[in-house]
Amino acid sequence: MSNNGNGFEPRIVGFLCNWCTYAAADTAGVSRMKQAANVDIIRVMCSGRVDPTFILKAFVEGADGVIVSGCHPPGDCHYSTGNFKTFRRMPMVEALLEQYGIEKGRFHWGWISGAEAPMWAKLVNEFTEQVRGLGPLDWKRQLQSKEE
Amino acid sequence: MAENGKLKLGLYWAASCGGCEIAIVELREKILDLDAAADILFWPCAMDYKYKDVEAMPDGHIDVCLFNGAIRSSENEEMAHLLREKAKVLVAFGSCAHEGCIPGLGNMFDRQSIFNRVYLETPSTDNPDGIFPQTSYQMPEGEVHIPSFYNTVKTLAQVEDVDYFVPGCPPQAPQIWAVIEAILGGDLPPKGTVVGASPNKTVCDECKYDREEKRVAKFYRPHEIIPEDRCLFDQGIICAGPATRAGCGALCMEVDLPCRGCYGPAPNVVDQGAALLSAVASVVDADTEEEAARIVNEVVDPVGTFYRFGLPASMLHRRKLEEVE
Numbered sequence A: 001m002s003n004n005g006n007g008f009e010p011r012i013v014g015f016l017c018n019w020c021t022y023a024a025a026d027t028a029g030v031s032r033m034k035q036a037a038n039v040d041i042i043r044v045m046c047s048g049r050v051d052p053t054f055i056l057k058a059f060v061e062g063a064d065g066v067i068v069s070g071c072h073p074p075g076d077c078h079y080s081t082g083n084f085k086t087f088r089r090m091p092m093v094e095a096l097l098e099q100y101g102i103e104k105g106r107f108h109w110g111w112i113s114g115a116e117a118p119m120w121a122k123l124v125n126e127f128t129e130q131v132r133g134l135g136p137l138d139w140k141r142q143l144q145s146k147e148e
Numbered sequence B: 001m002a003e004n005g006k007l008k009l010g011l012y013w014a015a016s017c018g019g020c021e022i023a024i025v026e027l028r029e030k031i032l033d034l035d036a037a038a039d040i041l042f043w044p045c046a047m048d049y050k051y052k053d054v055e056a057m058p059d060g061h062i063d064v065c066l067f068n069g070a071i072r073s074s075e076n077e078e079m080a081h082l083l084r085e086k087a088k089v090l091v092a093f094g095s096c097a098h099e100g101c102i103p104g105l106g107n108m109f110d111r112q113s114i115f116n117r118v119y120l121e122t123p124s125t126d127n128p129d130g131i132f133p134q135t136s137y138q139m140p141e142g143e144v145h146i147p148s149f150y151n152t153v154k155t156l157a158q159v160e161d162v163d164y165f166v167p168g169c170p171p172q173a174p175q176i177w178a179v180i181e182a183i184l185g186g187d188l189p190p191k192g193t194v195v196g197a198s199p200n201k202t203v204c205d206e207c208k209y210d211r212e213e214k215r216v217a218k219f220y221r222p223h224e225i226i227p228e229d230r231c232l233f234d235q236g237i238i239c240a241g242p243a244t245r246a247g248c249g250a251l252c253m254e255v256d257l258p259c260r261g262c263y264g265p266a267p268n269v270v271d272q273g274a275a276l277l278s279a280v281a282s283v284v285d286a287d288t289e290e291e292a293a294r295i296v297n298e299v300v301d302p303v304g305t306f307y308r309f310g311l312p313a314s315m316l317h318r319r320k321l322e323e324v325e
């Protein structure tokens, strides 16, 4: 990713389920929809596979924002109720991140089906701008805080 | 070993409550066996020693140092470095040294906010001039120094090279004795191993209850409910058993309190809090997003609940600092 002069380019990790949002992202790419180049996509088989550890790890390793997206509930999940896991977990992850002082705007979770490629492109662009506005998170620096 | 064939032992406490020291005394009459087998060279809590006595020792003079307590101040860190030099085997003893423990919850704050609370805001404080501790002060007799208080509580392994970890708040006496016997017998596992606990089980495996993974429509804090005689988690009391390493004998459930997680992450668990969060989320009895959000929002203080004993050792270590120096 290029750093255009002095501008900050956010690094965003997107955990997308294979059957819905990943398909949407693929279509968005193939259809050459205009989208920010800031999201590193990690394909998972189901949004229910996204262990909260993955999200924490993304932030610790340098992500400025994280997206988790899968198939619309109730009926779209390829594994029938994997997305139920997601909506039971993610509100708690949100609360946890907030307590850690990680701004709300750095974490997004939700649903985009394979047929909603424009929605994916819109999310990427809007979320990237939102995270850009929040500035770098740089969690590693938190861990190296100097003590005198 | 000393010329008398005895093990040379050192014990130290950094940022801790003293419970780990009590845990040693809890060995009861075995303390006499310990005394027969080991010369205690340094134990500030129980015997009169000075830091300069340790400084005067040749490097590697102590065979084994059991170091309890987290690293909260420059003094704690200096002693960690000094004892690393002087001890052949350095053991992070107890939850504070292992994972940060209760003092580690200070990582939800920073030095200044803790100082404000302690030296200005508490109702019993009378400090009209707003005086905070200074690390150096000019006295007529000369300049005096006190250790500095850190922003971030660290585990022993985050500041020094550690050979073994003994978990628990505090470690249980039979486990301590097993570790001491292993040391005396020279029967030590590979460096970096968690000893004095199970290598492969969770607290649930040792619990008198069987968890049925029942769906939960409401979560309770321990004081809000009188539990029935079955798995506490199944009744909506958040229990860290599934995410915690076995070793204590599932003690807390014997008195119908949930496990709070003091033996640290279960084997193969990277982040104990994330694992517990997942365990809690997986039983939420909700089939719509709204219902799930409502139930989940009842969990008071997620960080304090999921990381009660392990915040400094967890992936994120601390709450975000407003300004990183």
Ligand code: SF4
Residues within 6 Å of the ligand: B203, B204, B205, B207, B208, B209, B210, B211, B230, B231, B232, B233, B234, B239, B240, B241, B242, B250, B253, B258, B259
């Ligand atoms: S009470 Fe806690 S430790 Fe015991 S089985 Fe239930 S969850 Fe596991």
Ligand code: SF4
Residues within 6 Å of the ligand: B169, B203, B244, B245, B248, B249, B250, B251, B252, B253, B258, B259, B260, B261, B262, B263, B264
């Ligand atoms: S049950 Fe949990 S909190 Fe209680 S002593 Fe055992 S590990 Fe520690």
Ligand code: FES
Residues within 6 Å of the ligand: A017, A018, A019, A020, A045, A046, A047, A048, A070, A071, A076, A077, A078, A079, A080, A082, A083
């Ligand atoms: S397969 Fe897409 S959320 Fe389960």
